Amino acid sequence: MSEIQLSVNLNKVALIRNSRGRNLPDLEKVAQDAVAFGADGITLHPRPDERHAKKADIYTLKHSLQVELNVEGYPSEEFLRMIEKVKPAQCTLVPDPPEALTSNAGWDTLKNKYLLLDIIQRIQSAGVRASIFVETNLDHIEAAREIGTDRIELYTEAYATEYANGNPDAVAPYARSAAFAHELGLGVNAGHDLNLDNLAHFAKEVPNLAEVSIGHALVCDALYYGLETTIKRYKECLAN
Ligand code: PXP
Numbered sequence: 001m002s003e004i005q006l007s008v009n010l011n012k013v014a015l016i017r018n019s020r021g022r023n024l025p026d027l028e029k030v031a032q033d034a035v036a037f038g039a040d041g042i043t044l045h046p047r048p049d050e051r052h053a054k055k056a057d058i059y060t061l062k063h064s065l066q067v068e069l070n071v072e073g074y075p076s077e078e079f080l081r082m083i084e085k086v087k088p089a090q091c092t093l094v095p096d097p098p099e100a101l102t103s104n105a106g107w108d109t110l111k112n113k114y115l116l117l118d119i120i121q122r123i124q125s126a127g128v129r130a131s132i133f134v135e136t137n138l139d140h141i142e143a144a145r146e147i148g149t150d151r152i153e154l155y156t157e158a159y160a161t162e163y164a165n166g167n168p169d170a171v172a173p174y175a176r177s178a179a180f181a182h183e184l185g186l187g188v189n190a191g192h193d194l195n196l197d198n199l200a201h202f203a204k205e206v207p208n209l210a211e212v213s214i215g216h217a218l219v220c221d222a223l224y225y226g227l228e229t230t231i232k233r234y235k236e237c238l239a240n
Contacts, residue, residue, distance in 0.1 A: 004203055004238040007041035007070050008034045008231065009191075009215025011052040014044070018051065027053075028060050030227070037231040041068035041089070043213045045103075048076070055082060062086045070213060072103075072133075075119045084126045091123050092131040092153050092189070092213075102216075103192060106135035106155040109143035116147045124150070131189055136173040141181050151187035151210065154178065159202065160193035171205045182208035189213060196221060199237040212238065 013030050017023065031042045042065060044053040062069050068089035073079045075093050083091050093116070095107045109116060109132065116132065123130045131151040132144050135158075144152050154174055162170030178188045187210045194202065195217035203209060214234060222230040 004209045005040035005068075005211040006038070006231070006234055006238060007043045007068065007211055007213040008039040008218060009043040009045065009213055010034070010219075011043075011045050011215055012219040014054065014057060015052040018054075027057055028064055031061055031065060033227060034231060035065065035067050037228040038235050039067065039231055041070055041211065043070040043072060043092075043215065045072040045094075046079075046082075047073070048078070058082060058086050058088070062088055070131075070211075072213075080119065080122055083123055083128055087126055087128055090129040090131055090151075092133055093119065094133045103133060103155070104157075106133050106137075106140065107144075109134060109140045109147060113143055113147060116149075120148050124148070131187075136177040138177060138180055141177055141186070142184065145181075145184040145186055149186065151189055152181055153189040153191055153213065154206075155192050156190050156194055156202065157192045160195070160198050163198040163201065168201055171202055174202070175206050178206045178208050193217070196233055196237065199234065200240055203238050204240065 010031055013025055014027055017025055044058055046053040046055055046058055058071055070090040070092055071088045072092040072094055094103045096103045120130045129150045131153050132149045133153045133155055134140050134144055135155050159170050159174055181188050188208050189211040191213035194212055194214050218230060
């Protein structure tokens with residue numbers, strides 16, 4: 001079985017940079033160092049107010065990175081135009097409104113089927129792999145396949161919360177959904193609130209995982225362990 005890829009979300013690094021208005025920390029350098037330390041890919045989620053990743057960061061990283069760039073976001077016309085222009089390796093669609101603090105739900109792919117059909121075709125026509133952020137609802141996953149996405153990303157906040165409450169069995173619906181998606185021919189990513197405590201169990205129990213996208217906890221851990229050790233620890237969680 002191929003290795004689960006770690007895509008490091010650097011939005012929080014951009015947030016620290018923006019708080020002072022200068023280029024410290026330098027996002028491009030942090031991204032390159034993260035890759036040198038073992039990150040398989042980099043994720044950015046530019047929001048319309050550019051409070052963390054800015055549109056310009058997407059262009060910079062696309063041109064300087066040798067690994068996959070995953071760009072997440074709500075598919076506004078402006079966002080889609082940027083995707084068509086930059087052509088990152090992967091575009092992950094999230095349904096959250098522009099003012100949301102962070103992603104807080106997966107797509108209802110049944111209700112939004114026709115909207116997403118057109119958008120996914122547009123993304124794929126640009127040569128970009130498409131992924132749709134979803135919860136574990138099997139009907140939503142089946143609809144995602146009908147929409148024609150290449151991958152789904154499972155929204156893992158509920159698992160993370162339950163795991164922290166002493167309920168590791170909360171991984172079961174994710175394992176079922178990942179197996180179902182794989183049977184349908186979809187690639188499976190996962191993300192949100194994954195951390196050094198809950199990641200190894202998730203990676204062990206959920207089959208067919210292609211990639212996890214991790215930001216907040218990883219950047220917090222880097223304050224204590226440094227970026228290199230932190231990334232190596234996350235990679236160990238995925239390898240076991
Ligand atoms: N996946 C998606 C779709 C997200 O919106 C986020 C947060 O930006 C993540 C993964 C990463 O979540 P976290 O920062 O909690 O690791």
